[in-house]
């Protein structure tokens with residue numbers, strides 16, 4: 481099929497490359513000239529495992545092209561995907577101005593029937609706004625599909641190629657058939673394609689993210705109680721995760737959720753509720769508790785060093801989670817900024833996110849080339865992202881290089897008795913500290 485994808489970010493670029501991998505011809509459109517120039521030179525603007533290879537392969541096969549010219553994309557496509565950002569506005573609502581602007585431009589470029597598909601996460605009711613805009617700027621017929629994206633940064637290519645489910649929000653049977661054909665190459669035995677009306681599809685995306693954020697936050701709040709009462713959150717996790725009704729995923733206590741989706745989507749859900757007189761009390765509580773968890777960790781570290789002037793900490797991890805260079809609303813950055821505000825110096829290392837973190841912490845933090853070099857002269861190590869390479873470190877080196885052998889682990893990467901055996905003081909989340 482002939483497809484265009486407008487907005488070549490984490491979602492758009494992955495979706496475009498994977499759709500091309502499925503045999504479709506895909507035109508990627510973005511209004512960021514530099515991004516398009518880079519892509520045309522083979523430079524992938526984000527870190528996402530497997531993405532470089534799949535982009536290169538499909539560009540070489542002539543199935544994937546990049547342009548800033550929307551009319552070229554629309555002219556060549558039956559399906560036009562919108563994958564631009566929907567960040568939080570100041571009031572917490574989702575800012576859908578980019579989606580609406582693209583809808584208007586797409587309509588102006590249409591020269592015949594098109595199917596416009598929204599991949600961006602958009603508030604319930606956006607399907608009406610987009611449809612109204614398109615019909616007011618073109619005479620040509622069109623159909624609208626809400627097709628929220630569920631990929632996860634860090635495993636985005638795999639998630640798109642082998643989805644658990646694909647949600648298609650349309651009530652038109654002919655369009656359902658086209659969407660079925662488009663996704664057919666990716667549907668596995670366990671994958672499900674679920675059809676529903678556009679409003680429910682829009683809501684399903686917010687519901688999924690808010691549910692996951694709630695699970696994480698519930699465990700994080702329990703971890704605070706475990707700290708106070710001497711229980712072990714890891715044992716609690718095993719205890720409840722083995723219950724089939726609960727399940728074991730998204731129960732890890734840590735620094736709280738971050739990234740470009742959960743925080744803004746939980747906020748947008750709360751805003752939607754306020755807007756129609758149906759207050760989302762749980763979503764609001766989740767949001768507050770998530771910040772509290774990040775601040776509790778930072779304050780614990782600050783309290784520990786309060787009588788040591790001139791403290792320098794080594795920080796492992798800046799990305800909001802492992803396997804991504806994304807630092808949007810990263811708990812690590814929130815903590816680093818709190819350390820700095822408290823007068824603590826920070827040296828940081830992240831395998832992929834140092835460049836993207838520069839905008840937030842440039843000049844405030846000394847970045848290191850590798851995890852171990854930054855330890856020299858530091859008074860402790862703070863772990864904030866669960867990168868694989870931090871999971872089994874050289875504890876001897878950590879101990880030798882630090883002024884004081886102490887680790888604050890915001891991701892519960894190690895077994896406390898094991899770290900204690902290495903002669904390192906170890907503080908983690910919801911577990912007894914060991915010395």
Ligand code: NAD
Pocket residue numbers: 486487488489490491492509510511512515563564565566578581582599600601602629630631632633740741
């Ligand atoms: P992003 O910021 O990485 O990418 C957005 C892209 O859109 C940018 O390249 C930007 O230049 C481009 N853009 C903005 N306005 C444009 C315009 N008028 N014309 C052409 N291009 C334009 O965003 P993202 O992380 O890919 O997220 C996109 C959407 O997908 C959001 O609604 C997000 O909530 C949703 N989503 C994201 C993820 C994720 O893991 N990042 C997962 C699922 C859903």
